[in-house]
Amino acid sequence: MITTLIIVGFFVVVYLVFTNFYPSFGGNVTKEQQLFYASSKQFKNGKFNNTNPVPKDLSFLETLKLAYAFFTTKVPNGRPKADLKATKIDSVNVANYKGEARLVWFGHSSFLLQIEGKNILLDPMFGKVAAPLEILGANRFNTEFPLEIEKLPQIDAVIFSHDHYDHLDYQSVLKLKNKTNHFYVPLGVKAHLEAWNVSLDKISELDWWQNIQFEGINLVCTPAQHFSGRKLNNGQSTLWSSWVIQSKNENIYFSGDSGYASHFKEIGAKYGPFDLALMECGQYNEMWSDIHMMPEETAQAGIDVKAKKIMPIHWAGFKLALHEWTDPIKRVKKEAEALNIEVITPAIGQEIRVKNSVNNYSNWWENL
Known part of the structure; x- marks a missing residue:
């Protein structure tokens, strides 16, 4: 028993030291x-909470069971047969763009959003894996980007929805912080940016339903039903959110990550209609449907x-669930047709005009 306790204590100490000093884990809320x-x-009680009592706190055995299922279940067609090819965009065209709002x-x-002459990044995650260390995650589906991060123009604003690794990436922030004018984040996420030496005067953090004016653009931090945390001992220490982005002529909704709940109707009633809604659709499972929507939802x-x-x-982008990689797009398109709502399906790097009424995107994922 004493030997077991010593071994367990050793690993606990190693974990705490590693997570506190390895920078990709981020900071801690004071x-x-x-x-x-x-x-x-x-x-x-020292944590952020959803409006509904979710997610359920899993016991240690439930956590082990979930982890075992994830790492041992073989998913046919879980990844594309080869790396997804990104449509390349010209850096000069991006830097000089003054046209209508596009993504x-x-x-x-x-996403890169160009609106009212501004360059805005939404959840800019350009890392190879969605994990603190490369050995802990599978490679992303695309090894190349439409435009490499080093060739992006000066960024007026970066918006983050929450602090999970597939949305907030340490190396990406390091490359962006000196070419970004301002960061907008939900409450608490500032702690990570601060730990990565982003100047505090360049960070604004908002609560749900708070808004802020950014050079003629209205940014609203809106609810989501999700959770947060970058290590085992800081879950729910930071807030998660969706975002409304409004200019004089455009109205855009960015869902972040969320389970399906009543907040969508509240947002629609307060800020809709939207020209375009960027809606979470992937990495779902019935075991965690309260924090990630199913495609029909x-x-x-x-x-x-x-x-x-x-x-x-x-x-x-990443394999973070147990469904086929094309399952999300097939199911959401089928349900959207039944509900009579338009779905657009651009490929990575393809231009998206926010107010364009012509939907000429192909089923580019077929046979990949």
Whole structure:
């Protein structure tokens, strides 16, 4: 028994030392920051909470069972047969662009939004794996991007939805921080950026339903039903969110990660209709459906937020669940047709005009 306790204690100490000193794990929210967050309706007993009582806290055995299922289940067609090819975009064209609002998808949930002459990045995750160390994760589906991070123009704003590794990436932030004017994040996420030496005067953190004006663009931090944490001992220490992005002529919704719940209708009632909604659709399973929507729910959520058209995101980037890699897009398209809501399906790097009424995107994922 003594020997077992010594071994367990050793590994606990190693884990704590490693996570506290290895930079990709990010920072920790301080006691002083927690006192400030206490004014948030979502912050209770030292943690952020969803409006609904989810996600369920798993026991140790339930966690082991879930981990075992994930790492041992073989998923046919779980990845593309080869790396997904990105449509390349010209760096000069991007730097000089002054046209109508457009987006470029970098895969998964990452976008470059060019609107009102501004360059805005949404959840810019350009890392190889969605994990703190490369040995802990599988490679992303695309090894090349439409435009390499070093060739991006000056970035006016970066918006993050939450602190999970497939959305907030240490190496990406290091490459972006000196070419980015400002970062907008949900409450608590500032701690990670601060740990990575992003200047505090370049960070604004918001609670749900708070908005901020950014050079003529209205940014609203809106609810999501999800969770947070970058290591075992800091779960729910930071908030998660979706975002509304409004210019004089465009209205865009970015869902972040979320299970299906009533907040979509609330957002639609307050800020809809939207010209385009970027809606989470991937990495789902019935075991965690309260924090990740099923594809059929994605289509319904698009109706709830009053979107004129939706684009499924959070797929075609990483294998983080047990479904086939094309299952999300096939199922959401089928349900959207039944519900009579338009779905657009651009390939990685293909230009997306926010107000374009012509949907000429192909089923590019077929036979891949």
